[in-house]
Amino acid sequence: METLYITHPACKLHEMGPGHPECPERLDAISDQLLSSGLLSYLKENQDFLPVDAQSLSRVHPEQYQTQLHGWSPDSGYHEIDGDTVMNPHTLHAASYAAGAVVSAVDAVMAKEATTAFCAVRPPGHHASREQAMGFCFYNNIAVAALHAIEKHGLTRVAIIDFDVHHGNGTEAIFAHDSRVLMCSFFQYPLFPDCGVHNPAPNMVNIPVPAYTSGAAVRQLVTEHWLPRLVEHQPELVLISAGFDAHREDDLAQMGLVEADYAWLTEQIVAVADQYAQGRVVSSLEGGYNLSALGRSVVTHIKALSKL
Template sequence: MATGFYSHADCLLHEMGQWHPECPARLQAIEDQLIASRIDPLIERESAPLAEMSALARVHTQAHIDYIKSQSPTEGYAQIDPDTSMNPHTWQAALRSAGAAVAATDAVIAGRYDNAFCSVRPPGHHAEPARAMGFCFFNNVAIAARHALEVHGLARVAIVDFDVHHGNGTEAAFAGEERVLMCSFFQHPFYPYSGAENAAPNMVNVPVAARTKGMAIRELVDMMWLPRLHEFKPEMIFVSAGFDAHREDDLGNLGLVEDDYAWMTEQIREIAKRYARGRIVSCLEGGYNLSALGRSVVAHVRALAEL
């Protein structure tokens, strides 16, 4: 299978301070592991374009877009919330991240690639329609999913989120939207302390306790995600690919390993093959232990590309 790999050097320029775990070294760790694993020559690299304002506006309010742009500093940092800030390059990096997701969607729907992975930052799944939070400014996956629905006219898209944190922004964007099915698990109780109660019918939210290991996650995917995905028959699948549920990642407290990410990706791939012509666009979310992140992304991309 042909797998596109979208990234851009601008995504390395956004940083929120030397102490911050969501750092440029995350993308460098992925690159290092791609080279070490020798799969780098087997993926097709693409440069992420800047997202158009119209793409952002399909998910975010104009007031939110204007606010983020207005906060962009000429030097130093602009604090957006206690753990989210902008430097002079953040605005451009955020547009590249969203632009990668949109461009990957266009390329996969056009048949240039079977699927694609967007190695981008800042991440997106905490960004709500009118609020930036949790390291996120614009919701890359939500923007891509809305692009598939509104621009390409797809009837049904699924979003799978396996980050350790609940994708509150994605849920806020699509709760009650019959054309979208969102499946996720997340550590609970845990930041952002959402997702465990009163979910809309199109949300398959599975809160799990700290220290849950990979086999238990595989069981819940098998029992709770896959039947709903088969029933829904998505025409395209979007993945919020967070790797902070890895057992080596200190920002969460779950027990997944690389094989678990590969297995989940294989299940998603089989659903996509059956109903969606194989179409998957995956976007990087969390993952803060650099070694575990790089190894897990390689496992995920290998499974996407069937290598």
């Protein structure tokens, strides 16, 4: 069955100023590599979906937070929420499409229009909590997807895999103690946002690792800690917060993963989904800031999602 590739031109309109690593060119780097690898022709592409609907967004972010963000949205120039997280006039438009993409991807895999999906979207989401934007994130896309799957499609067990090099503190805060969701992650520590070392809840499988951890070490930790918990949870849908900034060429962190490690990780996740979730995987872009490494890693990731 096909893999769905979802992206939208609106996601390129959001930008946070000259030299900011979370830049629109990231999406160009991905589409360039998908084209040059020939992979794009094997995918079912969708750029024609709706921005996130009010109900889906409000399951994660309260009205008051949404109103605050709209109040901050500048007519021109920038509004700085913190040193890393900046709004331009198009930010909320882009964020609405980023969250809309994952909702649409969940609908597609639930309707068996595709088995797996990758959303090449920005802004990313996993640092955004219910009421706070931070770490380049405004709406928590993967949390919107998880609650949409649970509330709209009636699923009772969802897994969120977060392999971004930074801890997905926003997603953790939203789902801690929600036994419907199992969240598995590894992340470099110490590193932004400098938390998550101690599992705050039984449904969190956090693996903090030091700088310069190799791909081989990560594979071993994943085998020992994630996989048994995933088997126990038997997820009906697997969601991925797919950040590629643990790549050894990425300067925002100091980990040693390469494309082969992303292939291996994705294969493990797909195997779990095949066993329990009828193969259903929805992956959404988080970090990844070395443009070449990002494009190559996404190609590897999508190949593994598609079993090509």
